[in-house]
Amino acid sequence: MQKSSTIGFIGAGNMAYALISGLxxxxxxxxxIKVSDTNKELLSLRKKEFNLEVFTDNAALAAKCDVVVLAVKPQVLSLVCKDLKESLNSNSLIVSIVAGIKSYDIGRWLGENKAIVRTMPNTPALLGQGITGLFANDNTSNEQKSLAESVLKSVGSCLWVNDEDMLDAVTALSGSGPAYLFLMMESMAQSGVALGLDEDTATKLSIQTALGASMMADQSADSLHxxxxKVTSPNGTTQVAIESLQDQGFEIMVAHAMRAAFDRAKEIGSELGNDE
Ligand SMILES: NC(=O)c1ccc[n+]([C@@H]2O[C@H](COP(=O)([O-])OP(=O)(O)OC[C@H]3O[C@@H](n4cnc5c(N)ncnc54)[C@H](OP(=O)(O)O)[C@@H]3O)[C@@H](O)[C@H]2O)c1
Structure with a gap:
């Protein structure tokens, strides 16, 4: 990590909080580290938490930073970028964590030849357990790529994609994925209650099972399959449960859900990236 670089966050919300904590x-x-936001109360909170310089003027923040992290919602990104156009330093690195919006459109709004790294982190970043997909445009040097990676690595693992479209696939898998797993855990806990367990016990069993299974998958040399x-004994309880899930099209349901997320990420990119 180039610890002398100055990093500015535009948007002081949940993801900025996770990244600042990680750094x-x-x-x-x-x-x-500097941060700007339209919400003065949130800025006071961030100042209190981290004792860092805060701004209500995004352009004033950008003028002071080597790296500008775009951490606002997709709907306001075009306005935010157009505001920064005059104040960015010529060699500034832009890191976007905004879902869907393409580096081409961000570059169009910011002006020519900007070094842009688009990223897709996920919410376990809040605990330093995230995983982030990254894509760099052609204007980004290797040094800038490693700087962007060091920012995102502060909240978990990183992996690069060479084709920007693959960030939409990352969004469908790891970006939205925590919610799929929460749904699975919620359904398992509810079914445990239906079988007679009390709610606290069922919830605890569900969460610890997901945690333990994830750790096994992470640490084992075996594939997920x-x-x-290995845990599916012939004619045992696990086998009948897995067969019941598969008979009802579990894998197809997951594939459809992820295709819908992938298509929606593309749609958001085209809807919100069209802005002149
Ligand atoms: N949360 C996730 O799991 C996740 C994962 C991957 C990527 N992302 C992406 O990360 C981005 C930020 O997400 P988040 O969850 O951190 O959102 P968030 O908590 O809503 O934070 C965004 C902040 O930006 C502020 N803001 C709005 N307009 C602004 C402007 N013109 N200038 C400066 N600040 C402005 C918002 O203020 P107001 O609330 O007052 O509008 C809010 O405080 C999103 O684009 C999202 O797609 C999120």
């Missing part, structure tokens, strides 16, 4: 936990000085086969 601070990794020894990055708050003197080199092999791990499943």
């Amino acid at each position: 601070v936990n990794n020894g990055f000085s708050t003197k080199n 092999e791990l499943r086969a």
Whole structure:
């Protein structure tokens, strides 16, 4: 991590909080972190939490930073970018964590030849357990790529994609994925209650099972398929449950859900990226 770089966050919400916490936990000085937002109360909170410089003027923040992290909602991104156009330094690196909107459109709004790294983190970033897909446009140097990666690595793992469209696939898998797993855990807990467990016990069993299974999958040399086969004894309880899920089209349901998320990410990109 180039700890002398100055990093500015535009948008001080949940994801900015996660990234700032990650940077601070990794020894990055708050003197080199700045944040801007339209919400003054949130800015006061961030100042209190981290003792960093805060701005209500995005352009004033951008003029002081080597790296500008776009951490606003997609709907306001075009306005935010157009406001920054005159104030960015010529060698500034732009890191966008905004879902859907393409580096081409961000570049169009910011002006020519900007180094832009588009990223897709996920919410476990709040605990330093995220995973982020990254894509760099052609104007980004290797040094800037490693700088962007070091920011996102402060909240979990990183992986690069060479084709920007694949960020929509990352969005459909790991970006939206925590919610799919919460739904699975919720359904398992509810079904446990239906079988007679009390709610607290069923919820605890469900969460710890997901946590333990994830840790096994992470640490084992076996594939996910092999791990499943190993816990599925012939004619046992797991086998009948898995067969019941598959008979009802579990894999097809997951595939359809992820295709819908992928298509929606593309739609958001075209709807909100069209802005002149
Ligand atoms: N949360 C996730 O799991 C996740 C995962 C991956 C990527 N992302 C992306 O990360 C981005 C931020 O998400 P988030 O969950 O951190 O959102 P958030 O908590 O709503 O934070 C965004 C902040 O930006 C502020 N804002 C609005 N207009 C602004 C402007 N013109 N200038 C400066 N600040 C402005 C908002 O203020 P107001 O609330 O007053 O409008 C809010 O405080 C989104 O684009 C999202 O797609 C999120």
